[in-house]
Amino acid sequence: MRTYRVAYPLTWRAMDVLEAFVAFVWPPSFRAAVPYLFLLPALILVGLLVLGLIQIADTSMRVLDRDTFLLSDAYSLDNYRRALTEPFFATIAGRSIIGSLIVTVITLVFAFPYAYLMVRTSSSALRKFLLVALFLPFFIGQVVRAYGWLIILGNQGIVNDILGHAGIPTLRLLYNYPAVLFGLVQYMLPFAVLMLAPALTAIPEELEAAAGSLGASWLKTFRHVVLPLARPGLVGAGLVVMTLSLTDFAIPAMLGGGSQDFIANAIYDQFFRTSDQGLGATLSLLLVAVGSLLVGVVFTAFGAGTLAMGGRRK
Amino acid sequence: MTFGDFQAVKDTSFDLPKGKFLTILGPSGSGKTTLLRLIAGFEKPTVGEIFINGQPVNAVPPYKRAIGMVFQKLALFPHMTAAENVAFPLKMRRHDARNIGKQVERYLELVKLGGYGTRRIHELSGGQQQRVAIARALVFEPDLLLLDEPLAALDVKLREEMQLEFRRIQKELGVTTINVTHDQREALVVSDEIIIMNDGAIQQKAQPVRAYRAPENPFVAHFIGVTNFIEAVAVSANGSTVTLTCKGRELVGVLAAGSAGLAQAARCTCAIRAEQVRIAPSQDRLGKLETQVRGQVNDAIFEGERIVYEIKVAELGDVLMKVFDHDPVGHLQFGPGDIVHLGWNAKDLHVFAK
Numbered sequence: 001m002r003t004y005r006v007a008y009p010l011t012w013r014a015m016d017v018l019e020a021f022v023a024f025v026w027p028p029s030f031r032a033a034v035p036y037l038f039l040l041p042a043l044i045l046v047g048l049l050v051l052g053l054i055q056i057a058d059t060s061m062r063v064l065d066r067d068t069f070l071l072s073d074a075y076s077l078d079n080y081r082r083a084l085t086e087p088f089f090a091t092i093a094g095r096s097i098i099g100s101l102i103v104t105v106i107t108l109v110f111a112f113p114y115a116y117l118m119v120r121t122s123s124s125a126l127r128k129f130l131l132v133a134l135f136l137p138f139f140i141g142q143v144v145r146a147y148g149w150l151i152i153l154g155n156q157g158i159v160n161d162i163l164g165h166a167g168i169p170t171l172r173l174l175y176n177y178p179a180v181l182f183g184l185v186q187y188m189l190p191f192a193v194l195m196l197a198p199a200l201t202a203i204p205e206e207l208e209a210a211a212g213s214l215g216a217s218w219l220k221t222f223r224h225v226v227l228p229l230a231r232p233g234l235v236g237a238g239l240v241v242m243t244l245s246l247t248d249f250a251i252p253a254m255l256g257g258g259s260q261d262f263i264a265n266a267i268y269d270q271f272f273r274t275s276d277q278g279l280g281a282t283l284s285l286l287l288v289a290v291g292s293l294l295v296g297v298v299f300t301a302f303g304a305g306t307l308a309m310g311g312r313r314k
Numbered sequence: 315m316t317f318g319d320f321q322a323v324k325d326t327s328f329d330l331p332k333g334k335f336l337t338i339l340g341p342s343g344s345g346k347t348t349l350l351r352l353i354a355g356f357e358k359p360t361v362g363e364i365f366i367n368g369q370p371v372n373a374v375p376p377y378k379r380a381i382g383m384v385f386q387k388l389a390l391f392p393h394m395t396a397a398e399n400v401a402f403p404l405k406m407r408r409h410d411a412r413n414i415g416k417q418v419e420r421y422l423e424l425v426k427l428g429g430y431g432t433r434r435i436h437e438l439s440g441g442q443q444q445r446v447a448i449a450r451a452l453v454f455e456p457d458l459l460l461l462d463e464p465l466a467a468l469d470v471k472l473r474e475e476m477q478l479e480f481r482r483i484q485k486e487l488g489v490t491t492i493n494v495t496h497d498q499r500e501a502l503v504v505s506d507e508i509i510i511m512n513d514g515a516i517q518q519k520a521q522p523v524r525a526y527r528a529p530e531n532p533f534v535a536h537f538i539g540v541t542n543f544i545e546a547v548a549v550s551a552n553g554s555t556v557t558l559t560c561k562g563r564e565l566v567g568v569l570a571a572g573s574a575g576l577a578q579a580a581r582c583t584c585a586i587r588a589e590q591v592r593i594a595p596s597q598d599r600l601g602k603l604e605t606q607v608r609g610q611v612n613d614a615i616f617e618g619e620r621i622v623y624e625i626k627v628a629e630l631g632d633v634l635m636k637v638f639d640h641d642p643v644g645h646l647q648f649g650p651g652d653i654v655h656l657g658w659n660a661k662d663l664h665v666f667a668k
Binding site for chain 2: 204206207209210211212213214215216217220224225228229
């Protein structure tokens with residue numbers, strides 16, 4: 001046996017030694033645990049987040065003492081009462097939820113043709129152009145982009161400049177609800193397209209040709225074939241856009257100019273302006289709850305879409 | 315039809331009488347699918363005109379042409395049941411909702427899928443999906459049925475079963491059909507008429523028997539059946555009977571229908587089918603076969619119902635000839651190295667001018 005081994009190349013023998021070492025450190029009977037070992041970093045990260053949530057839950061039940069600016073030691077639900085009854089917070093919550101729904105619908109309507117064209121075009125140059133145009137905004141941070149809109153839409157901005165030349169008096173394009181929604185749509189569009197594109201790629205082009213040969217016009221093919229088959233993509237993209245808009249901070253802050261706060265802005269104010277960490281924590285938890293509820297409703301109504309990762313896709 | 319600089323289909327004029335089953339046969343890249351897509355209306359011809367029922371249709375979009383098509387990958391709608399798939403063309407054509415159910419049922423019966431209507435597409439087997447696709451393409455009683463190699467993905471047994479099924483349904487309904495395939499067997503089995511295509515041009519249009527027995531050019535002879543080619547030089551011609559020489563050996567053959575008359579000393583390609591060559595251990599067993607040569611077995615391939623021999627023939631310039639032996643009773647088999655005698659009839663040797 002030993003003499004036979006001599007004939008092996010050196011690298012083989014090195015590998016033998018290495019394998020023996022690995023077998024010693026990590027016996028084959030442990031092998032089933034390997035996949036879980038790789039899961040560990042992710043589990044730790046998520047676990048930390050859950051720990052943070054527990055901490056926030058704890059803070060949310062302590063009331064700020066206005067004299068000492070310290071949180072009370074005793075637990076109370078006073079923060080929740082304030083958050084749920086004071087009209088100020090109801091306005092902000094309504095503005096955020098309605099805003100995120102409007103943004104979701106508009107974004108999907110805009111993203112669908114973009115993704116469709118990108119997936120179906122036979123011109124590789126056009127496809128590349130659309131892809132680059134999609135990724136370019138990612139290189140520009142959200143804050144810089146919002147600032148860009150301030151320059152373009154401001155009272156002395158490019159748009160008002162052009163309107164002025166056309167004899168139209170200066171329009172107030174910023175610091176209102178439509179401006180925030182506009183900024184959010186522009187911010188969310190790439191996400192929606194990226195979520196939609198794989199779903200549209202999964203629809204064989206032949207199906208559309210088949211629908212055509214079976215008597216369906218372009219519109220009917222879209223209505224009866226493309227749209228139902230794109231549903232997983234629409235659900236996935238819609239969920240991403242909705243949760244991201246609902247929790248967004250920078251766009252409402254900058255394009256709303258303080259007058260169009262979303263929930264995230266209110267939380268920021270509580271933590272860093274009024275220093276009422278208790279109320280801030282309460283609002284945070286309520287935001288998580290509302291977001292989860294919306295996701296849950298969509299999941300039960302439409303299925304998990306592409307987010308089901310093919311697990312239970314219809 | 316031109317894509318950029320590439321001419322996918324050229325020189326393809328043909329007409330198809332009502333109720334006939336035509337197969338366009340050709341290797342991949344021969345332009346047969348492009349031709350089908352042109353007829354279906356998915357592509358627009360750069361030159362030329364297509365007529366259906368005597369009407370020019372170049373300007374008519376696919377959804378307004380009454381053409382049923384069975385696609386290569388079937389293209390069934392995965393989000394619908396079998397019955398909903400079959401009902402789709404009727405709904406799109408705004409048929410009376412009360413009749414749709416009855417019509418769908420009738421066509422599911424026709425393809426032997428009665429009772430399967432409520433199944434989802436992925437719950438059906440490959441053969442059943444095939445049948446749904448056929449029913450869907452036929453349910454609205456189209457003027458023309460197009461088949462784009464729908465059987466290519468099936469295993470051999472199922473494919474042969476479906477070929478006969480296509481033929482039965484086509485005869486039963488009498489629908490004019492154009493089938494595209496690269497499977498020569500399928501073309502011979504199902505068609506009334508075959509068009510053999512290569513390089514975007516029609517090579518031959520003929521009934522199956524004629525396409526097989528009287529190929530008009532070497533491509534057709536090569537593409538259908540197993541064919542041996544012998545290079546030779548013409549010596550003399552008497553009507554369609556040609557006398558040639560190959561390495562000093564005299565051969566007699568028949569000039570192919572498509573070929574023009576032969577000039578003296580013209581170089582020719584001769585073709586003979588593997589099954590038209592008889593193989594025997596001695597010359598006297600070949601009987602009265604007109605051409606006889608000696609050869610040496612290079613290889614013997616057992617294929618079950620027949621044995622395929624590869625014979626090296628020194629007299630014809632070391633050409634390797636394929637020969638079928640279908641004698642299941644004699645149990646006679648030659649091995650590599652054996653000396654054998656080959657013989658064939660002069661009328662089976664097709665001569666093509668170069």
